[in-house]
Amino acid sequence: MENPVIVAIDGPSGTGKSSTSRAVAAKLGLNYLDTGAQYRAITWWMLSNGIDVNDPVAVADAAGKPVIVAGHDPAAPGITVDGTDASGPIRTQEVTAAVSAVSAVPEVRARMVELQRAAADTSPAGIVVEGRDIGTTVFPNATVKIFLTASAEARAARRSGELNGAQSVADTRAALIKRDAADSGRKTSPLAKAADAVEVDTTDLTLDQVIECIVTLVEEKRATR
Ligand SMILES: Nc1ncnc2c1ncn2[C@@H]1O[C@H](COP(=O)(O)OP(=O)(O)O)[C@@H](O)[C@H]1O
Numbered sequence: 001m002e003n004p005v006i007v008a009i010d011g012p013s014g015t016g017k018s019s020t021s022r023a024v025a026a027k028l029g030l031n032y033l034d035t036g037a038q039y040r041a042i043t044w045w046m047l048s049n050g051i052d053v054n055d056p057v058a059v060a061d062a063a064g065k066p067v068i069v070a071g072h073d074p075a076a077p078g079i080t081v082d083g084t085d086a087s088g089p090i091r092t093q094e095v096t097a098a099v100s101a102v103s104a105v106p107e108v109r110a111r112m113v114e115l116q117r118a119a120a121d122t123s124p125a126g127i128v129v130e131g132r133d134i135g136t137t138v139f140p141n142a143t144v145k146i147f148l149t150a151s152a153e154a155r156a157a158r159r160s161g162e163l164n165g166a167q168s169v170a171d172t173r174a175a176l177i178k179r180d181a182a183d184s185g186r187k188t189s190p191l192a193k194a195a196d197a198v199e200v201d202t203t204d205l206t207l208d209q210v211i212e213c214i215v216t217l218v219e220e221k222r223a224t225r
């Protein structure tokens, strides 16, 4: 049988990773994994259990405790923490503000990477994995690597639209620039474009155009291997 296809999609917040990855996985009949949801889930567990998220030693000590299970169906991925559905709670602004600190802790990353590689091992046809370090660290031999970008203005407008005006575009822009800097500046597996990734600037592209572009790249790669 053909080797499973691994599609790595990285990039900062609001570039379209989740929407694009889900659609690409659905179109190609592949599994899907949102690694940002995993980091959000462990962050939610830390906050819910009174762990000081700004104390890396406390976070490292607790990193092995929660049981995090991410779904792989692109139509309804879902995520549970200790058996409880966490899909809603992981998207709160409290979690968003704390996730960069928690995901910078090496013990947290080691655990998540283990889960991410296991997800690929149990995906016979293959998997689309989205995050920040998928092409650089988690799957350096991925079949196709994509790095999505977009202007800060476009990203803030998209995110603010999702929050239904609960946060202004200016505040959303400031928060995401702060998170980009933390994610790009950390020591362990920072947000970065792999040397062999294809960069796609989505600022002036529709979601359908981005999906089409990535599906074509994967199909071309599949045809030549
Ligand atoms: N190319 C695009 N053009 C316009 N809006 C987009 C595009 N890609 C994604 N979006 C919208 O932007 C928001 C953020 O997209 P999402 O996929 O969650 O980004 P990320 O996972 O990179 O944070 C969503 O509301 C999504 O529908």
Ligand SMILES: Nc1ccn([C@H]2C[C@H](O)[C@@H](COP(=O)(O)OP(=O)(O)O)O2)c(=O)n1
Binding pocket: 012, 013, 014, 035, 036, 037, 039, 040, 099, 100, 103, 104, 130, 131, 132, 133, 134, 179, 183
């Ligand atoms: N592979 C990954 C994925 C996410 N993270 C961290 C850094 C990000 O700020 C958070 C949240 O990621 P997520 O993709 O859910 O964020 P957005 O949907 O882009 O707002 O997790 C990471 O460190 N490594």
